[in-house]
Amino acid sequence: MSAVDAPARAGRRAAAALLLAGALLPIVPLVLWSVSAPWRHPALVPQQTTLRGLRLLVDPRTDILRGLAGSMGIGAAVAVLVCLIGLPAGYAVGRYRFRGRGVVQFLLLAPVIVPGLAVTLAPGDEEREQCGQPESRGAAGAA
Amino acid sequence: MSGLPRWVRHRRVRIGLLLAPALSVVAVFFLAGVVQAVAQSLGYQPYLPGQRLSLDAYRALGTDPAVRASLVLTTRVAGVSTAASVVLGVGAALVIRGLGRSRRWVTAAFAANLAVPHLVGALAMLLLLAQSGLLSRLAAAVGLTSTPAGFPALTADRFGVAIIAEYVWKETPFLALIALAALGRGISDLQGAARVLGAGRGRRLWHVTLPLLAPPVGAGAVLVFAFAAGSYEVPYLLGRPYPATLPVVALQGATAADLTERPEAMAVAVLIAVLSGAVVALYLAVLPRAGGHRHERDEREQPRSAGGSR
Numbered sequence: 184m185s186a187v188d189a190p191a192r193a194g195r196r197a198a199a200a201l202l203l204a205g206a207l208l209p210i211v212p213l214v215l216w217s218v219s220a221p222w223r224h225p226a227l228v229p230q231q232t233t234l235r236g237l238r239l240l241v242d243p244r245t246d247i248l249r250g251l252a253g254s255m256g257i258g259a260a261v262a263v264l265v266c267l268i269g270l271p272a273g274y275a276v277g278r279y280r281f282r283g284r285g286v287v288q289f290l291l292l293a294p295v296i297v298p299g300l301a302v303t304l305a306p307g308d309e310e311r312e313q314c315g316q317p318e319s320r321g322a323a324g325a326a
Numbered sequence: 327m328s329g330l331p332r333w334v335r336h337r338r339v340r341i342g343l344l345l346a347p348a349l350s351v352v353a354v355f356f357l358a359g360v361v362q363a364v365a366q367s368l369g370y371q372p373y374l375p376g377q378r379l380s381l382d383a384y385r386a387l388g389t390d391p392a393v394r395a396s397l398v399l400t401t402r403v404a405g406v407s408t409a410a411s412v413v414l415g416v417g418a419a420l421v422i423r424g425l426g427r428s429r430r431w432v433t434a435a436f437a438a439n440l441a442v443p444h445l446v447g448a449l450a451m452l453l454l455l456a457q458s459g460l461l462s463r464l465a466a467a468v469g470l471t472s473t474p475a476g477f478p479a480l481t482a483d484r485f486g487v488a489i490i491a492e493y494v495w496k497e498t499p500f501l502a503l504i505a506l507a508a509l510g511r512g513i514s515d516l517q518g519a520a521r522v523l524g525a526g527r528g529r530r531l532w533h534v535t536l537p538l539l540a541p542p543v544g545a546g547a548v549l550v551f552a553f554a555a556g557s558y559e560v561p562y563l564l565g566r567p568y569p570a571t572l573p574v575v576a577l578q579g580a581t582a583a584d585l586t587e588r589p590e591a592m593a594v595a596v597l598i599a600v601l602s603g604a605v606v607a608l609y610l611a612v613l614p615r616a617g618g619h620r621h622e623r624d625e626r627e628q629p630r631s632a633g634g635s636r
Contacts (some may be wrong), residue, residue, distance in 0.1 A: 191424075193636050198421045204562050206436050209495055212453035212460040213446070225466045258388050272348035275341050291348060294356045296602050297547060300555025300573050301361025301595035304580045 360599070367592035371585065383589035393594065395569035402600070403561070403571060404554035405488040407493035412547050415501030416539060419530075422502070423509050434507065437499045444496060448563040451492045455480040480566050483514065488564040490572070497550045504546040505539050513538055541613065548609045552602040572598050 216222065217236050219229030240247050276288055294302075368379045386391045422433055439447070454460050462477035471477050481488040513535065520530045558573035565571060570578070572594055577589025 184462075192426075195421055195424045198417075198429070199425055202418050203432065203435055206439055207501065208438070208493070209450040209500070210442075211449040216453055217458075223409045225463060227463050227467050246551055248465060256632060258346075268347045268351055271344040275344035279337070279341050281338070281341055285350070290352050292606075294352060296552045296606050297599045298552065298602065299358070300556060300558055300576060301363055301599045302356060303361065304591065311547060326396060 349374060363592050363595050363599075367589055367596050369589045371588065381579060386590050387593050390584075390590070392568060392570075393572075393597075395576045396572050396594075397597075398574075399486060399565075399569045400555055400571040400598075403489050404492070404551050407490050407497065407554045408551040409549055410490070410494045411497040411501050412500040412543060415546075416505050416536075416543060418498060419500040419505035419509060419539075421463050432499035433503075437503055439496060440503075442496070444492070444557065445559050445563070447492050447496050448488075448560045449489050451495070451564060452481055453487045455491060457481075457598065479536050484566070485571075486561070486565060486571075488562050492559055492560050492564060493550070493554045497554075501543055501546045501550065504542050506541050509535070509543045510555055544609055544612070548606055551605050556598050572601070596631070 215229055218237075220233045221229040222229045239245050244309065260299045269283060272287075273292060276291070337621055340557055367383050369382060370379060383605040418436065422436065425432055442450075452459070457474040457479060459481075459498070462471065462474055462479075465471045465477055478492075503512050515540070517530055520534050525533065536545045555571075558571070558577050561574050562577070565574065567574075567578075576591045576594040576598065579594060580586045582588075582591075
C-alpha cells in the first residue's frame, strides 16, 4: 500500500465520485418532486416548494402510516421465517455431501431463478369464484 | 450434539430434518405454481366447456408477431442490463477496494439503492429520463434543446433505454457488493505472490483477480438476467405496450377479459421460465472451468488453517 502513487489515488477518487454521482442521480428528481408544486418543463428546479405531499404521508385520512406499519410487519415476519426455513437447508447443503445434493440445490434455487410471475399468474378455480371476475387478481398485481 | 436423541445424530436423518422445511415450502408454493402454469398453458381450464389439452398455445406463440418482437426485446433488455451491470459492478468493486479510509462510507452510499424497490426506481427513472424529466431540463438549460420533444425519447422507446437504465442502476451495486465480498477473501496474499513472481498490474488483474471474481459474479449475473427477463413492473412502467417484454405480454394475456387468451399467456410464462433456465444451464456448463480455480484456492488455504504446518 505504501507504493500507491498520487495520480493513481486521485484517479480512484475521481472514479469513486463518478460512481456515487451515478448512484444518487436518479434519486434527485424524486426528492425534488416530493416537495414541489407543479413544476413546468424548462425550469431546472421547482419554482415553488410545498409540503403538501409530505403532509399527506402523515394525514390519518390517507392511511399511509397504517400501510407502512403493515408492510414493515410483513417484511419482518418474512425475514424471520425465511431465516428459520432457509438457514438449516443451507447448512445441510454446505456442510454435507449426500446423494441428491445437486437436485436439492436446484430445487432451492429454482424459485429465485424462475420469475414469480410465471407461478403466480394462474389462480385456482376457488379463487376465481371468490373474485367474481377473472382479471381482478392480475389487475391488483399490476396496480 | 450429545444432548440430541441418538436417531437425530444419524447423518441421513439429520440432513433430512434440515432440508424438510425448505423443500416443503418449495413444493407447496413453487412447484404447485409451475404445475398449474404448465397445465393452463396446455389448455387445462375445467371451468370452460369444450376445452381439451393441446399444444395450440405454444403453436400460437411461434406465429404471434407480438411474442416474437417481445422475445427479441426481452433478451436484449436482460442481456444488455446484465452485461452493463457486470462491467460496472466489477469496476466499481475494484475502485472501491482501492480507496483508503473513505471505503466504508462510499460502499454504504453506493449500495444504498439496494433498499430502493424497483417500482420506486422505475418512477425515479421516469422523472429523470422522460422528455419532461430532469435530463431534458438540463439539456434545455445548456441550450441543446428548445422543447421537450427535442429531447430523445428514452422512456417508452423502441430499444428499452429506460428499462435498461433502471436495471443497471439497481443491479450494479448488487454485483459490486458480491465482487467486494469475493475480493475480501485472502486475495491480497495471492496478489502479493503474483507480484513477487513478476506479474505486472494487468496480468495480476487478468490472471488472479478476475478468475477469483468469475464464479460469484457469474452466479450474481445469472440472477440479474433472470430477474430482468422475468419481472414485469419496470417494463410495465417504462416500456411500450407493443412490443412489450415477455412478462408484460404474459400479464396482458392473463388479465384479459377473454379467458381463451389465458393458455397463451401461460405459455409465455413457461417460455420465460425456460429462458431463465437456459441461462442457468449455460452458467452451470461454464462453472466447472471457473470452479477449478476455487478448488485450487481451497487446497492452498487448508494447510494454513490447519495450524501452520508449513
